[in-house]
Amino acid sequence: MNVKDIINPANLVYQKTPVMNDSNMHYCPGCSHGVVHKVMAELIEEMDIQDKTIGIAPVGCAVFAYKYIDIDWQQAAHGRAPALATAVKRLLPDRYVFTYQGDGDLAAIGTAETIHACNRGENIAIIFVNNGIYGMTGGQMAPTTLKGMKSSTSPNGRDIPMSGYPLNITNLLAQLEGTCYVTRQAVHTVAAVRKCKKAIQKALENSMLNKGTSIVEVVSTCSSGWKMTPDESNKWMVDNMFPEFPLGDLKNI
């Protein structure tokens, strides 16, 4: 097979979804965000909802999500995405409304907005990328940073008496009556990506069924913040993040 055969459209086995823009991503090599973005863009194409989807971007690494996924976007102040999504969904109930948030955004500065949107059972999907660190600002300690885990603001490792415990906010959200679907996924293997995609699809579908809030936590890597290679990051995530944040459905009504 020569190059001409390979680029022959008849031999096409994979194509980037047109919902994904051609712009170069600012995400670091090994970062989970790119995969989650791709999954979302594919779903928006496959579900044919590009014209009725409104995304709410956070502050953090995903602040530029609007550059990559070709839908209408609102960029929220740090942590406030669920408040924006609440108003958007209530005023436009026939639209798919999702927030895309990191752990600092969702579980630290935006804890109140997150919990109350979920407690009201807003019919939105929350995509929660948890890599245990503040990526955009340069690797500071996050609410989900593991015990003993090093960061630029915990250079000797997270000290529990000083900084408290890693916050398992997804477990907390599963306790709220307003949530209908709470699941924890990852995107480090092909199988995991497929499962994660199904979970996000379910979350988006739920938002049209008047069932309450759906949360998909994606336990993720931050190679730059963790100061590891992408491969090391995946292994470290499996060995250290998964025991603290075990994968699987926490709630599925």
Add this chain to the structure above:
Amino acid sequence: MSTQNQDKEEVRLMKGNEAVAHAAIRCGCDGYFGYPITPQSEILETLMELEPWNTTGMVVLQAESETASINMVYGAASCGKKSMTSSSSPGVSLMQEGISYMAGAELPGVIVNVMRGGPGLGTIQPSQADYFQTVKGGGHGDYKMITLAPASVQEMADYTVLAFDLAFKYRTPVMILADGVIGQMMEKVVLPPFTPRWTEEEIRANTPWATLGKPHGSKPNVITSLELHSEEMEKINLRLQGRYRIIEKEEVRYEAISCDDADYVIVAFGTSARVCQKAMEMARAEGIKAGLLRPITLFPFPTEILSTLGSKVKGMLTVEMSAGQMVEDVRLAINGKVPVEFYGRMGGIVPSPDEVLEALKRQLIR
């Protein structure tokens, strides 16, 4: 909705806060998001009582905080929806982040501040001490916010309608800066006629930037205040500043009472202006040629008329329920032409007309 215009001229008796709620529903507001705080809770309470979601379809929601409220307004405004919130001073402090973001993202929305005394938790009694916060920024960055200062229950209703018009005309947040007296007192009011909420087609036509879902084949709309390239960010700032200059040219509103032949002009807004009008009448009765200049827009500030009056009068007295905030803008407008004195009360105290007249004589006429 036109059938409901029959009660257009009906005179009702209600609180300023209640008038805001009624006017919001009537002018086609799509969403109100608020959090209880004295002395403005009647706005949220009245809306919950009136249940506009059953009539106009307006969404009303009690949020978990003022922070959430203003961000709900941000989300609604991003969809081209007419949305508003209300609070009182400590709550409005919490909203400053959201207001700055709205200014940066060029979003229309209405914020009502029924001011109470500060700093801190302060008092639930009326105050005008949030003037600086409102017209000088409050939140971070170079922005201005159109600020309307009602002095009656009627104006609470009228300016709710006007605030939405201005917010969408200039794509900017607009503040209605009232105080506890205006919010709580009952007066007669003629409510505005019913105007239907915009349909989605009207929203797409009126606010082509709104995020309603990207139609096939068109470019997406993105609402953001972020721009990391300095040259681009400066251009955005210059565009905003250009708009503020237009607002300063086009939207100045004030009321001048007996200023034509005045030797002394009292400058006051809101509740203070009501008190000062009485003080001015008392001064006239004593043979003192006093006038009253009441700024209705605090931004844009009525600098030109003040400057003109400054060339004709012997002095000015600014009266505020604060330590003296607007007086700085009056002095900038007068630019040293005549003395500009200040009289104010703090802590939730409303000055009496006697006090104002006494201050006028003591500080200016001598």
